[in-house]
Amino acid sequence: MESVFIVVVILVVFFFVVQKRYLKQDELKDSSYKKKGPLLNGQESAFYNALTAAVGQHGVVMTKVNLTSVLTPLATDKKQWFIANNRIAKSYFDYVVCDPRTLEVRVAIELDNGKELSKGKVDRQKLLIHVCKSAGIPLIGTNIKHSYQVSRLRRLLAAHIDLIESDKEVRFCKRCGSPMTIKVASQGEHKGRRFFTCSRQPHCTYTENYNVVFEEEG
Ligand SMILES: [Zn+2]
Known part of the structure; x- marks a missing residue:
């Protein structure tokens, strides 16, 4: 009698496992994807190239880095931590320059394309200014018009990163x-x-x- 019970239990568990796996695979089947194209548009990649030229061997440039990859809330209270974390979860830094050895973020760079700021963009900038100030990360704003001037970029960066051998x-x-x-x-x-x-x-x-x-x- 006992062994029958065990066999039933094993069968039930087996059934659940199989069903769960099967269902999961099915869910994935419903969603297919295609590539969006390059990570950066023309202007953005031109700036990326100027930035990597300006930084040289003294830093690693990363783009579209989610704020939560760089920052974590100071709050110790669980609820407050989640609120603070959610606030930054959907935003990313346009560009960050990291220490070439440790990849620690040294400077964040925000590219202004010269267009009028929408409300969403104003809010985003407010958030960026606040989080950078609070976490002690220098935030450099740069206009796309000047973005191709490598020497100007170097001058901006030099205040925060050692650029000379x-x-x-x-x-x-x-x-x-x-x-x-x-x-x-x-x-x-x-x-x-x-x-x-x-x-x-x-x-x-x-x-x-x-x-x-x-x-x-x-
Ligand atoms: Zn002296």
Whole structure:
């Protein structure tokens, strides 16, 4: 009697498993797909190319990155966390520049196509400005008209990413004339970024922004 019961149970379980699998496959059969085409339109890909040229080996450019891939809400309360997460779940960054080694996002870039902003777009920009400020990610807005100027892009990016090869840069202290050495900031808002410091430290405390050369370029 007991063995009959077990066989029945096994049959029932088997039936459910088969049915579930079968139904699942059927659901998928109902939906077919086709490719949408290139990830970026003409203007967007032109900007992408300019951006990768501007960044060079110093960063990796990614496009259409969902906000939830980059950010997570600070809220510890489950409900609040979900609300905050849902708020960003449907939005993406136009472009992000990541650290070439760790792929950590360093800068977010928003491309303005020069057209009038719809309400949806205004809301999106408000959201982007808020989340970037809150998470400490620099957000650069750039107009499509200037987007093909690689040197201009480099100048914009240089404020946030080190774009110069360290071995090509030799500088001398503007205060005492000694050679300067390159150091990496270990704390503060420029953490992880390089800067020049006088080799006579601590006797001379002069330091210089690593990317100052781009600001002088004009
Ligand atoms: Zn000095």
